[in-house]
Amino acid sequence: MSHDAERLAVLARECRASGVARRVLLLHLSALPQHRTRPHQLRMARDALMPLSAADRAHLYCLPNEDLAMAWRGQADAALQESLDTIRHLFADDTGPAAGPGSLATVLNLPAQADTLLRTIAEALRPPLAPVAPPPHATAPLDTATLAALENTLAQASVDRFARRTPVCAATADHRFVLRWEKRYLSVAELFEALLPDRAPTADPWLFLRLTRALDRRMLALLATPAELRQAGPFSLDLNVASILSAEFLRFDAALPAALRGHVVLNLCVEDMLADPAAFLFARDFARARGYRLLLRGITAERLAMFPRHRSGLDLLQLRWSPALAAAGVEALLPAADTVVLSGADTGEALAWGGAQGIKLYQGKLAAPNHRSPPMG
Amino acid sequence: MGSGWVSNEGRAGAAPTRWSAPQSAELVRGDDPALAGAALAGSERQLLDAAQRLARRPQGWTALALHLSRLCPPAPRPHHRRIAHAMLQDAARRHDGQVHALRNGDIVLLCRTVAPPPGGPPRAAGLPLDPAALSGTLARLLQADAPDQSPLISVWPLEQAQDALLSYASACLTDGMAAPAAAPDAPAQVGTVGALGSSIAGGEITGLVQRQIGVVVTSSRGRPLAAMQPLYSEVTFPIAALEARLAAGGTAEADPYLFCHLAVRLDARMLALLRREIGTGSPLDAAAPRAFRSRPAPALHVNLTLPGIVSPGFAQFAAAAHAAAASVGIEVALVEACADPTLFARAGRVVREAGMTLVLDGVSHLSLLLSCPATLQPDVMKLDWSPRLLDLRAEERNLIAATLEQQGPDAVVLHHADTEAALRWGLAEGIHRFQGRHVDAMLAAGRMLACPSADGCTLRQCSERAAATEAAGRSLCRNTRLLDAAVADPVCG
Numbered sequence: 001m002s003h004d005a006e007r008l009a010v011l012a013r014e015c016r017a018s019g020v021a022r023r024v025l026l027l028h029l030s031a032l033p034q035h036r037t038r039p040h041q042l043r044m045a046r047d048a049l050m051p052l053s054a055a056d057r058a059h060l061y062c063l064p065n066e067d068l069a070m071a072w073r074g075q076a077d078a079a080l081q082e083s084l085d086t087i088r089h090l091f092a093d094d095t096g097p098a099a100g101p102g103s104l105a106t107v108l109n110l111p112a113q114a115d116t117l118l119r120t121i122a123e124a125l126r127p128p129l130a131p132v133a134p135p136p137h138a139t140a141p142l143d144t145a146t147l148a149a150l151e152n153t154l155a156q157a158s159v160d161r162f163a164r165r166t167p168v169c170a171a172t173a174d175h176r177f178v179l180r181w182e183k184r185y186l187s188v189a190e191l192f193e194a195l196l197p198d199r200a201p202t203a204d205p206w207l208f209l210r211l212t213r214a215l216d217r218r219m220l221a222l223l224a225t226p227a228e229l230r231q232a233g234p235f236s237l238d239l240n241v242a243s244i245l246s247a248e249f250l251r252f253d254a255a256l257p258a259a260l261r262g263h264v265v266l267n268l269c270v271e272d273m274l275a276d277p278a279a280f281l282f283a284r285d286f287a288r289a290r291g292y293r294l295l296l297r298g299i300t301a302e303r304l305a306m307f308p309r310h311r312s313g314l315d316l317l318q319l320r321w322s323p324a325l326a327a328a329g330v331e332a333l334l335p336a337a338d339t340v341v342l343s344g345a346d347t348g349e350a351l352a353w354g355g356a357q358g359i360k361l362y363q364g365k366l367a368a369p370n371h372r373s374p375p376m377g
Numbered sequence: 378m379g380s381g382w383v384s385n386e387g388r389a390g391a392a393p394t395r396w397s398a399p400q401s402a403e404l405v406r407g408d409d410p411a412l413a414g415a416a417l418a419g420s421e422r423q424l425l426d427a428a429q430r431l432a433r434r435p436q437g438w439t440a441l442a443l444h445l446s447r448l449c450p451p452a453p454r455p456h457h458r459r460i461a462h463a464m465l466q467d468a469a470r471r472h473d474g475q476v477h478a479l480r481n482g483d484i485v486l487l488c489r490t491v492a493p494p495p496g497g498p499p500r501a502a503g504l505p506l507d508p509a510a511l512s513g514t515l516a517r518l519l520q521a522d523a524p525d526q527s528p529l530i531s532v533w534p535l536e537q538a539q540d541a542l543l544s545y546a547s548a549c550l551t552d553g554m555a556a557p558a559a560a561p562d563a564p565a566q567v568g569t570v571g572a573l574g575s576s577i578a579g580g581e582i583t584g585l586v587q588r589q590i591g592v593v594v595t596s597s598r599g600r601p602l603a604a605m606q607p608l609y610s611e612v613t614f615p616i617a618a619l620e621a622r623l624a625a626g627g628t629a630e631a632d633p634y635l636f637c638h639l640a641v642r643l644d645a646r647m648l649a650l651l652r653r654e655i656g657t658g659s660p661l662d663a664a665a666p667r668a669f670r671s672r673p674a675p676a677l678h679v680n681l682t683l684p685g686i687v688s689p690g691f692a693q694f695a696a697a698a699h700a701a702a703a704s705v706g707i708e709v710a711l712v713e714a715c716a717d718p719t720l721f722a723r724a725g726r727v728v729r730e731a732g733m734t735l736v737l738d739g740v741s742h743l744s745l746l747l748s749c750p751a752t753l754q755p756d757v758m759k760l761d762w763s764p765r766l767l768d769l770r771a772e773e774r775n776l777i778a779a780t781l782e783q784q785g786p787d788a789v790v791l792h793h794a795d796t797e798a799a800l801r802w803g804l805a806e807g808i809h810r811f812q813g814r815h816v817d818a819m820l821a822a823g824r825m826l827a828c829p830s831a832d833g834c835t836l837r838q839c840s841e842r843a844a845a846t847e848a849a850g851r852s853l854c855r856n857t858r859l860l861d862a863a864v865a866d867p868v869c870g
Binding site: 089143144145147148151204205206207209210242245246247250270271273274275276277278279280281282283285286289300302303305306307308311312 | 452454456457459460463514517518519520521522566567568570571574632633634635637638641711712715716717718719722723741743744746747748749750752753
């Protein structure tokens with residue numbers, strides 16, 4: 001049991017045994033969709049509880065599933081209301097059934113609801129259904145000095161041990177997944193765990209995007225070594241526009257075996273596209289002339305209307321699964337199904353929705369070679 | 378797939394060939410004796426020497442000159458040179474040619490376009506180059522920077538056009554055509570941006586803050602620019618001025634991500650400054666009564682990031698602005714809005730609940746072609762003027778016109794309207810709201826006509842004093858009430 005969970009359980013039992021009154025505000029951050037649990041968002045949620053920290057015997061407990069519990073003694077109605085208002089304000093957009101503003105926060109009165117609190121703690125301690133990467137505990141953002149040092153380190157360090165692959169699969173008519181290509185990347189989580197364990201990589205999204213350029217350079221240098229590409233099958237890479245236009249990319253391109261030409265997908269992100277549209281267009285046409293396929297990544301339900309695939313002129317669009325995609329009206333915004341890669345295909349719901357839309361390409365925990373694929377709609 | 382520059386090899390969809398890593402050497406020599414032994418006195422001299430040698434035996438040779446020096450700033454950028462050079466070098470390697478990268482940024486490929494005669498010396502690569510295919514690829518790459526590429530690429534078959542190459546090479550060498558290309562601003566290093574951020578966080582920013590007026594142009598009696606009515610005054614913080622003050626190397630604006638990071642740091646200071654100025658009557662007072670001749674006071678526009686809008690600092694500023702009945706617009710950059718649409722939606726609600734206007738800033742015509750910013754539903758969209766808007770293809774023009782229609786022409790400001798051409802294009806498209814240096818000049822001209830103390834003032838001085846927010850920048854103006862009124866009666870038409 002984690003230290004905080006243990007202490008909160010002790011508090012609940014003591015209140016039940018002694019009859020001493022306490023109140024607990026539970027913030028169920030584990031119920032939020034994944035894209036709303038970035039480190040800076042978790043930090044804002046934590047800050048929302050701070051008005052209660054001035055209450056008598058106030059203490060904040062961090063549960064293993066990222067839920068937070070603020071316990072205090074006595075009256076703190078104004079502070080409680082302020083916290084609840086802030087929480088409602090922060091998560092007003094998360095209208096999913098499990099993450100509605102009303103269901104995100106619970107106030108418990110001890111000792112009457114001590115059993116409820118103990119059940120909640122037990123839930124928080126339950127291991128997740130599927131193995132997942134360790135949750136990011138660090139919330140300190142990158143700063144410029146740390147980033148500069150990290151860029152210098154990356155320029156010289158070997159990054160081979162952080163290189164990872166994940167499959168992108170096609171659903172077949174006989175309801176199987178077959179490998180279409182592997183996404184090759186450097187594991188940012190593992191890299192930070194090794195080099196900067198106290199920093200949350202994406203807590204400052206802009207410095208993280210800047211960092212990805214250094215990661216691109218290292219990945220391209222890694223792939224440009226003959227041993228890496230000699231036996232390689234089709235693969236994809238997340239790259240910045242500036243990286244495609246770099247000397248490192250030219251070296252990678254020179255090293256690419258002829259057999260792989262036409263079978264490499266370059267994944268570009270929307271921030272990069274709009275940050276420098278002229279460079280994006282140049283890079284797009286250059287990469288296409290060199291035989292690469294191009295994918296626009298990071299498209300969510302919220303971004304679908306803004307980024308029609310035909311506008312960017314790219315070959316593929318990576319759509320990130322969320323329950324919001326199942327909302328009415330989204331289908332009308334979808335590009336041709338054979339140009340979509342549905343990422344985050346971690347649940348049956350995601351696969352079922354993708355299948356109903358006729359989507360063939362998937363990326364996620366359930367989209368692995370020889371796994372069962374959804375029936376096509 | 379692969380519709381690149383190798384279609385001359387008669388293999389539809391053929392994969393591009395490999396090229397070697399970029400090299401610093403700018404000359405790739407083939408094994409043709411005519412090309413051997415080029416002089417070492419610089420690329421221009423080498424080009425002229427090669428042109429003179431080839432003039433004696435031009436059969437089967439073509440020159441392709443890529444005139445990157447003719448691109449309009451900020452082009453040519455380093456990636457233009459890097460990629461174009463790599464492509465031309467690849468062609469030279471495969472087609473027995475050579476590449477000359479000139480100091481002005483132009484790159485010249487001399488290459489065989491006809492296979493060597495039978496029995497001739499063996500070639501490194503036997504297939505002739507198709508200059509049309511190569512120039513087509515180059516033209517496509519440069520389309521965003523130069524919609525009309527005809528001045529950018531010259532193809533001279535040397536049998537017929539050796540004089541064109543010779544005169545070009547001579548001019549490069551002797552007429553100063555080959556003056557070194559201006560180096561674009563280098564991006565600031567991360568450490569430099571950190572120093573800028575620290576300076577912003579710890580120092581007084583008031584002295585660097587500037588403002589610029591946005592106007593609505595009205596027409597009357599057939600005069601399209603009959604009058605300008607000030608709509609808002611945008612408060613800006615020129616990072617370049619801070620960089621100059623700190624003697625920082627490079628510019629943060631050249632790296633959009635570092636710039637966005639810096640903007641987050643700036644928000645807190647800017648919000649605190651503007652809250653402090655409310656009610657002071659200063660140029661940064663959001664509630665200052667700037668009415669002149671009974672005109673309504675223009676609003677104050679502030680650039681903020683999304684985290685800045687949802688911060689406590691904004692709530693405090695909004696409360697103060699509301700109490701003072703100030704009219705405020707909040708400008709959010711398009712790239713910010715796209716980076717986190719959920720936070721943008723929330724920030725939009727915060728702005729509107731505060732009674733302010735939500736403005737989408739930094740919308741270029743290229744971003745309009747690539748995306749649909751109107752779906753973000755801002756109250757106002759600021760479209761950046763570019764001379765490229767005059768040269769768009771029909772489908773691009775239609776797309777932009779449709780976007781403007783969707784947003785509503787009255788909710789569009791043509792930003793960076795620095796020339797009269799910008800105003801004329803905007804008016805032709807139904808846009809009547811403008812902001813930019815040309816507008817500044819017109820406003821200054823209007824003020825000077827109305828000002829009894831304008832003797833001895835220049836248009837530029839009047840513009841600069843209107844942009845300044847500190848006493849030091851305005852002290853030489855003897856009619857600051859008029860300066861702040863931003864009056865612009867019909868002085869133009």
